[in-house]
Amino acid sequence: MPRRPSDEEILRAVERQLAGRRISTRLTDPGAASLSWESVLECEIHRSIEERGKESRRTAKGPLSRNGAIAERPTYTDLDAYVVEPPADPARRQVVHLVREGTLDEVPCGDCADGRKDCAACAGRGRTDCPPWIDCEACRGGPDTCWECDGTGTPRTRRARDGARPRKEGTRERAAECKRCHAADVACPKCSGDWRRECPACRGKGDVVCGTCDGDRRVEHKECDATGRLTVCTGATITHEPRRDTLPVKRHPGQLKTGDWYRATLTSPDDDLPDFLEDGHAKRLAPLLATRAREVRRHVTVALLPLARVETPADPDRVYYAFRLPSGDIKVIDRFSRQRKAALLWAAAAVVALAVTITLTVLR
Ligand SMILES: [Zn+2]
Ligand SMILES: [Zn+2]
Ligand SMILES: [Zn+2]
Ligand SMILES: [Zn+2]
Ligand SMILES: [Zn+2]
Known part of the structure; x- marks a missing residue:
């Protein structure tokens, strides 16, 4: 001391x-x-606050054989009387799941067939729609498709063509022979006047293999972990939430940290306050140290310089x-x-x- x-x-x-x-x-x-x-008086309290959840019906993926952890959960018959030991360190959060005695069971999933169900992305077809044609990336079906026929195959008059020629004089771009009107040196070199290209993904078929089911039409049912079975029980959860509070303190020069502080630790609301406290300190600590609702454990440090x-x-x-x-x-x-x-x-x-x-x- x-x-x-x-x-x-x-x-x-x-x-x-x-x-x-x-x-x-x-x-x-x-x-x-x-x-x-x-x-200078400092005080920090860590409490463990017990939250007792309501009993509810619980479902877990897969059959009981896969849910060993659930099978090993502690069981109760009278939830209100069930005692869970709070964590030794009240600053630690603890969650305990309980199962009502005799309610653990395994049931068919009911939402799939043997753990598989129709693919939602393709509605079970195995293929999804895909546009059969795509616009040419170079001319985008615009005036550059073909200066002669605009991709229609029917040539315009020469006058109109001159006026519409969109490429600047002197640009050294190659032009191709048009597939449609067969004029030389007038068409987009990428599509040769065709403005649209066959879609490379579906090769013009208009649909592709579904990427979600890979064409299988059916996918694994996640909710039952693809087993077609579910584990069910009635249970409840008891949580110990940590809660930290401190005495409001004024800002002090950092050098005070190097001082020879009196320190004490309390672990129960019934513990006597340390006798190094001065007049008025007990009154300042009283609101901080009052027992809170559902408080089941505490760790208090009191320090005085x-x-x-x-x-x-x-x-x-x-x-x-x-x-x-x-x-x-x-x-x-x-x-x-x-x-x-x-x-x-x-x-x-x-x-x-x-x-x-x-x-x-x-x-x-
Ligand atoms: Zn396509
Ligand atoms: Zn043309
Ligand atoms: Zn083109
Ligand atoms: Zn699919
Ligand atoms: Zn299922």
Whole structure:
């Protein structure tokens, strides 16, 4: 158990800190310093909250022979009286599935034939529709299909053809002989004036083998794991949910972590609070540590760092905080006092005001 620092130990340590700033004073003299205790209290509680689910009809894929885990679940006859030991560590979640005694059974799936059913993608046909023709990727059936016949096989007049010729003069694109009107050097080189091509997937047949059933027309029924059987039972689930709460704390300087903290662990709402607590601490902890509904286990850590606050007229700009380190030494840290912070703000404002004045003066 750490030894709580005495007021005198604290004041001596602050004196040494002041000496480092070339302020020499005896803080133990009357009126030389004011010391108050602002100890830091931390508390974290992990609870295990028991949730007892309602009894319900349950179904599992496949026959009982495949569901050894279900067959090995604990059974009950009176659910309300069934006790599940909460997890040893309340921060851990635990789920226990139970089966009502004598309800475990195996039934036909009823939604398939021997674990297989018609493929939904092709409605049991084994093939799915596919467009027999696709537009040529190069001309997309547009004006470039054939400058002579537009893919119709009937040539336009030469005048109209000149006007419609969409390719720029001088472009060195190859043109093919048109399959339809047989004019040379006018058609899309990809489709030769045919604008549509036979679909390569179905080769113009208009349907393809179904990708879902591979043409089998039937697929495995997932719901029964393709066995045609289901395992059924009546059961319930008892869950232990972890729940963590902490005492709301103010932000503290990180150095306090290095202090020699008092620590205690509690595991029951009936445990006595640790005796290192100070006045008012029990009252602060009471709402956090109150027993919650369905709480079945808890693990509480309480930590306290005795922290002294010292102010002295010898250094009115600073506030000193002191606490014990595990080595036994007293660590002193300081902060600017509130008055000092206000003074700095005023000084900053004054600098800005001066800068503005100078700027205005110069600009005039
Ligand atoms: Zn096709
Ligand atoms: Zn043509
Ligand atoms: Zn084409
Ligand atoms: Zn299919
Ligand atoms: Zn089935």
